[in-house]
Structure formats: structure tokens, C-alpha cells
Amino acid sequence: MPTASSTATTGSRRGLEHRWHEATLTVRGPGGEPLADAEVGLEQVRHAFAFGNIGFDFVGLANETSAPDHNVFGGAEPQEAAGLVDLWLDVFNTATLPFYWAGFEPMPGHPDTRRLLRTARWFRDRGVDLKGHPLVWHTLAPDWLAGLSDAEVETTLRARVTREVSDFAGLVDTWDPINEVVIMPVFDNEQATNAVTRLCRDIGRIPMVRLAFETAREANPSVRLVLNDFDLSTAYECLIEGVLEAGIAVDAIGLQTHMHQGYWGEERTLATLDRFARYGLPLHLTETTLLSGDLMPAHIEDLNDYQVPSWPSTPEGEARQADEVVRHYTTLLSHPAVEVINYWGLTDRGSWLGAPAGLVRADGTPKPAYHALRGLVKDEWWLSPTTWRTDAEGRLTVRGWAGDYLVRASGASTGFSLDPAQPAVEARLGRS
Template sequence: MTTAEGSPRGVARVDVDGRLEHRVVRATLTLRGPDGAPLAGQPVTVRQTRHAFAFGNIGFDFVPLANDETDDAPRAAFGGASPATARTIAELWFDVFNTVTLPFYWAGFEPERGRPDTRRLHRTAQWFVDRGVAVKGHPLVWHTLAPPWLLDLDEGDVEEVVRARITREVGDFGDVIRTWDAINEVVIMPVFEKEENAITELARRLGRVQTVRLAFETARAADPGLTLLLNDFNMSAAYERLVEECLDAGIRIDALGLQSHMHQGYWGEERTLEVLDRFSRFGLPLHLTETTLVSGELMPPEIVDLNDYQVPSWPTTPEGEERQADELERHYRTLLGHPAVQAATYWGLTDDGSWLGAPSGLLRADGTPKPGYEAVRRLVREEWWLSPREVVTDGHGRMVVEGFAGEYEVDVDGTTVPVQLDLTDGRTQEVALLVG
């Protein structure tokens, strides 16, 4: 692109829907050689390497694979493909997602007191980090899947053991996990009656706000630099009140986790935006932590607890797959269009081992992509992605990059220079690059 004399001639620009302009950074890059002189008229290739937005999925499928386990290794709770399937779908996972959620359900992580599955989960987290993926742990505190051995402890001892568990996991995984769901589903926690567990009893004794304080402040004391989420499936005013009460009590919450398991049907843009607007009033980043959309028959609307719907077979269908693809695209466009949303995690890549056996994966059980996978990939890696562009710097060594916030590379005469476009510095930036 050629402009008036003295202005940048090289512009690498992503074409973006106007509703997503708040995601785009315009950066003027000035390239200088080792002597500090501007590299005028220099051919340059610019490419995007990562989104700042957290496009996430669970990594339960890959725990056995990351640990070189055999095909008969046990699957994770709440979803997870067989090791054989995991080997065939890994490339598809990494082609779309940059953030992973790993399972720290306490009953499975430490079925026998004092023998946590630290080594295995740490190897999995490191496996993702080595491949450029940010890792989140889920969750530090939750009443469901609390270890049965907690019930053998005195009431006063449970709190201390919970604190010790939080401190241990935050410390043991601090080099690979910087984000945690500090506590999960607190709205229902003190009144949960489906199964006896010590965490519900603790929440009844302390109350919701103090239980949240326990989780957040214990984790924060162990590592002040963590990002800690309050996460819930309850999108009613009850969750809003809990957030309000926690903030009024001085509890520092870094982001709000909003679950959106849509087994009973797509929320639609109107309801989704209504939820996002209600929770964005707190001024905290919103993370859509658990999203599912099915590609088969919908779960009946009268089911209150999704876990109660147990069927012998829940197949994907061609019609359902087309519906899922359409809804996925609409959902992701809605999320990216809302400035408060910082992350969106889809709950499962494949139907093999999916939560509740639902056809909610982006891949079929045999590992082949559904239209929904292709729809999400097209958005993340094509429409919202700056493919390699060749430009030429102007007489002052300048060029312009307009793209989604994230990480980029500039190739200059055989040298690659990394560039970060960061929305926290404003949507217009000046960046000086020293080449060579």
C-alpha cells in the first residue's frame, strides 16, 4: 500500500467485522538496524502466531498421552477420550486452541489421602506449556467429587485440610499453571443434597462468602501472582448477589467464570448478551469457562440437573451437526463482540468420552471433524487471523500492523523479531524493533 510521502507504505491488516473493532490493535512499527538507522524500503513479512483472547478447551483427553500411558489407562472424570483417540486428535486440538483446562477434581486427584496425582498432572501441564498453551486448573475447591476420606475428619480439621490442599496445588504447579478456578458452584454448595460430602458441610458452617474467602485468600497467600476465578453454572440473580457480597467483603476476584452447558438448546444471542451485560457490571473480565452445544437430540427441557439425564445412547446426527455449527459460530461471534469477555472454553473436543455421553464434541467419536469444528477453526484461524503478509517499510523504516491483539512475528532479511500487540496499552501503539 502506498500513501503520502512520509507516512507508512507497508500495512498488514486483518479485515474485521465492525462489531469486533475493540479487539483490534493498530501498531506502527519502526524497524532499525544494529546501528540504529531506520531500515527504509525494507521488504518485511508479518505473521500472527497467537491470539491474546483465550480460545480454550479441556485437555482431559491428553493426560494419558502426555504421560506415555497405554490404551487401557483410566479416563478422567467429566470427559476424556481414550489414549488411542487422543493420539489422532491432538493436531486438531492445537490447530484451534491456545488455552487448556486440566482436571483437579479432588476425589480423583487424591483418592488416598497423602497420595495426590501431582506428577502425572504436572507432566500434562508441562506438555501443553511446551506447545505454547496457557494452562488453567479446575477447580481448587468444589463440593462435587470431594474425596470420601474427608468425611472421616473432624469438622474443624476439614477446613485446615482444604487450605493445605489449595496451598499444595498452587505451589506444586506454580511453574506451569497461573490461572485457577479457585472455587466452583458456590451458589448451590451449602444446600447441595445429592451426595454427602465434607465441603458442603464446611460451606454451611462458614457461609458462602467466607467459603469463597477461604479459597481465594489461601491461594493468593501461596502465590500472589495467580489469576483466580469464581466459577458457577447459576446465571440467576443469586450468583450476582454472591459476587456483590464477596466484593463488598473485600475479596479480590480476578475474573468471573460463567458456565454455559447448552445441552437443552442454544441460549441465543439475546439471552447470551443479557447474561454478559448483567455480569459485566462488576467491571471484571468474563470467562465463559464451560460451553457445550449438542449435535444430536436436545436434552428434555424439564431436566433440572443435567447429570440426571442418563441415556444408553446419544448419537450425533447430520441435522444436529449443521445446527451445532450454526450455533457455535453465532455463539463465538456474540462472545467476541462483547468487550468484557476475555476467554471462552469449549468443554470437550470429541464425542469419545464426552460429559454425560452427549454428542457435544467438535469431533465425532471416530475423531473426524464435525461442521462445528470447521466453523470454529475458520473463525479463529482464518477470519480472525492475520495470515502472512508481505509489506515494505517507508523512508523512515515504518510499517503498520492492524490485527487482533496477540503475538506476531516480523521476518526481516532472514531475522525473525517477535511483536506483542497488547490492548492494555491502548488500541494504537508505537513499537520500535531492533533488527539484527
């Protein structure tokens, strides 16, 4: 049995030293006395780092409905989602909820607030943090918005942002208030230019960002707001610089990494992270995918243009995906600016573009990539239940990833948090 001079730790730390934190834990009894020379059990219960995934699969389940037409945001059908709950919760602690305006408010004045509130509470009851995505976006803007004048569109946008951020305050306190602004004023589709693009073209990108960000922050001053984009070219850097120079408060920079055309590799990934870390803001990897089937051809410029009748997961692709998931997550976490990694889809069922990008097959069985990621999150980067002995002052040195931990002794238990800003923590035992 390790003594107090030993250190509780686990897993490989190569390249991830900054993720491991050490603190002196003083364990006290119910009366406040140090629990000296005592056997104590330690275990981790939660990561502080946000290991995320979308929560679209569980909207129907949380609302106890099996009607397929309620699954407007994609993902598994409600009747299939029950079998995915444990798989999701065993790896992820942060969920992105869908607020795509066309699906959320198909008719003006009839938002899907009630169902999404139930879904948010369902996740929070299970200890999951939440993010809303997105509030202002040219894609999936409701058709009814197009008939309004620019002034009316702006007023309606502000009201929409205020409503959602206010209604979900305390449940969803992180948002993408606006999405993919780089392409917003030039976005076009088969129909007439949508109203969001039209307004952005009229007033400009930075005023659109200001509209979304400042309206959201007025609705909830404690909200965390992410500027998110798939275009990671210098155009995005120019946008970020313009937004910051304009005095718009941004809490994190969102980077989408849908790797449908192949894994980027460590060198390109780190170079991209360095480019955006120079702004001094946390980096959120908001939309991450790696395929377990055939890769999309390299000549495709817009991923949405690739349409195939069938896109299956394959044994060779699954082995490749598992290897790449480990490499990608390890590379991302090696960079100190990365605060969030959000994988875009647990399952292949209803996946974006029909791609085999899920960590679970369409039949609900986990792929090797799921097991590989879980092995990192809940094994290599996790402090498993272990017994230690305190010293004469009831102290023990604990080393692990930032997060929540549990200490047990003599039938009593209590929790404590490992935080890099706190080199010394105390845990006072109560009855379990």
C-alpha cells in the first residue's frame, strides 16, 4: 500500500505534463481533526476538461416521445437512443444542443423551447454541462425570415438571441451566438439569398458579430460566448483580429475540424492550434470528426457537395479511425490552449452527410475508436479507485488531471476538486 510520501497518479504523461496537477490533500474527520496515519480511498469522478459530443440523439428520449417527426435535428431515432445513453455518459461530460433556427422555430412565435428545456434538464440531471449551437447562422435560417426587411430581420435576430439565452440561463451558459461568419455575407444556395446573409452583406461581418455577442451577453452577463468557424484560413484570423480590435468580448475561439478527407496529422494540427492560440483565448475544438470508411475525395471543396447512396463503415476504416482518434486527441491535449474537444456525433445513425464518422455503428455497437477514446478518458487520463495512507497530519499528495475526486475513509466520504490554482486542498469527511 502506498504511503503519504508516495504520490497518487496514473497514466502516461508524455507531452501532457501541463494537464497533470499536484496538490497536498488534508483529510479531516467529521469534527475537523486531521485523519492521521489512516487508510483512505481515492477516486476520480469527473474531468474538468470538457470532453464533448453532440446531444441531438437524446432530444426525443428526454421528452419521452417516439415520433420520428420530432427528431428534426438528426441523430438516432428516439427508440434507438436509450441504448446509447450509457455509452455517451461513460466518455463525455459536455453536450452540444441543437438550436438551428429553421428547426427550432419553423413558424414565427412557435419555438421548440419546451422540448429543448426538457432535454437540457435531462442532461444536467446526469451531470453534463451544456452548450447551445447556434443562434445566428445563414444556413438553416427559417424561410419565414426572408420576407422581412433588413431592419425587421435585425430586430427579430436580437429578439431570438435574447429569448434563447434568457430562457436557458442556468442550464445552457455557453453558446455559439453566431456561426461561420467568414462565409456569411457571400453564402448562396439554390434559393434566393437568405435573410441572415442579406443582413450581413448590408452591415458587414463585424457588426453582425457584435449584434449576436452583445445581445447574448446582455441577456445573460455570465454567459460564455464562442466565435466558431470551419474556415481556418487567414480570413478567419482577419475576422478574429477585427472583432477583438472592435472591443467585442470573445470568451473562446472555436475551430471546426471535420476530417472527412483524411486525418490532418500532428504537424498540421499543432501549426493550426499555434496560429489561433496567439490571440490569448482558449481554443474550443467545436466539431471534430474522423471517418471509419472510405475518405471523401480530395478535390471536393464543399463537403456538402459529396453525395453518395451508401457510405458504410469498414473494418479497415475502423482500425484507421481508432488510431487517428488517439493521435488526434493526444495532439490536441498536448497544446495548453485547448480547453474543449467536441466530437460531432456518437453514432453513424443520422450522421452529418451520412458519413461513417460516429464512434458507434448504426446498429448501436461501439467501434474500436469508441473503446480507444474511452481508454484515454477513463483510464490513461483518469485516477482509478486506489487506497492510500495519510501522514501524521492527515496529508496526502495527489497528482491527477483537473477535476472532481472522492475520498473515503471509515465509512465516510466527501468530494474535493483538483485545480491547478489550488496547490493545497482539504476534504472534511461526513457520513456516506
